[in-house]
Amino acid sequence: MKLSKSVLTYSFIFTLFAVLTGCASTGTPAQKRQVVQDMRSDTLNRLYDQKPDVRNQLTSAAGYAVFDNANVNVIFASFGGGYGVTKNNRTGEWTYMKMGEAGLGLGLGVKDFNVVMVFHTEDALNYFIKNGWAFGGNADAAAKHKTEGGAVAAEAQVGDVTIYSMTETGLALQAVLKGTKFWKDDELN
Numbered sequence: 506m507k508l509s510k511s512v513l514t515y516s517f518i519f520t521l522f523a524v525l526t527g528c529a530s531t532g533t534p535a536q537k538r539q540v541v542q543d544m545r546s547d548t549l550n551r552l553y554d555q556k557p558d559v560r561n562q563l564t565s566a567a568g569y570a571v572f573d574n575a576n577v578n579v580i581f582a583s584f585g586g587g588y589g590v591t592k593n594n595r596t597g598e599w600t601y602m603k604m605g606e607a608g609l610g611l612g613l614g615v616k617d618f619n620v621v622m623v624f625h626t627e628d629a630l631n632y633f634i635k636n637g638w639a640f641g642g643n644a645d646a647a648a649k650h651k652t653e654g655g656a657v658a659a660e661a662q663v664g665d666v667t668i669y670s671m672t673e674t675g676l677a678l679q680a681v682l683k684g685t686k687f688w689k690d691d692e693l694n
Contacts, residue, residue: 534692537692541589541601542590545589548571548573548619548621548671551619552669552671566625567593567594567624567627567630568591568592568593568594568595568627569591569594569621569624570590570591570620570624570687571620572619573587573588573589573619574586574604574617582607582609583606583607583608584606585607586603586604587604588604588690589601589604589687600634600689601689602637602688602690603688603690604687605685606684618670618671619670620668620669622666622668622669623666623668624665625665626665628665629664629665634689637686637687
C-alpha cells in the first residue's frame with residue numbers, strides 16, 4: 506500500500522510540474538521565443554524597480570540569464586522546472602534554455618519565481634551555457650500573490666555570477682538541498 510501512495514504522490518507532482526512549466530509550451534517557435542522575451546522584459550523591469558543599480562550591472566556584465574521557475578515542495582522532496590534565456594552582451598546572441606531541479610529537505614508549498622543571473626566574466630557565461638549545472642541549498646519563505654503578501658528572496662554572489670531571485674506567486678516554506686540543471690532548448694535555438 507505504501508508503494509501505491511508513493512506512486513500516486515509522484516504522479517501528482519509530475520502532473521502539477523507539467524502544468525506549471527507548460528507556460529511556454531504551445532505555439533510556434535517564434536511565438537514561444539516571444540513568450541520568453543516578454544517574461545525576460547517583465548522580470549527585469551520588476552528587478553530594476555526594486556534594485557535600480559542592477560541595470561548598470563547587467564549592461565557592464567559579459568551577459569545575463571533570466572528564468573521563470575515553478576517549484577513544488579512536498580514534505581521531503583522538491584521538484585521544479587522552467588524556461589528562460591541567456592544573453593551574451595558582447596555578441597548580442599540569445600540562447601534559449603530550459604531548467605529542471607530536484608532536491609531533498611523539508612518543505613511544503615508551491616511557488617512561481619524568477620531568477621536573474623548576472624555573469625561578470627565571459628568564462629562564467631560560456632561555462633553556464635555549455636554545462637548549465639548548479640548545485641546548492643535554498644531556504645526561503647513565500648506567501649505572495651502578484652503585489653499582495655511578501656517573500657524573503659535572496660541575492661547571492663557565487664564566483665563570477667550574481668543571482669537575484671524574486672517570488673511572483675506562491676505559498677511555500679522550505680529548506681532544501683537541491684541540484685538544478687539548465688540546458689539549451691533545441692526547438693528555440
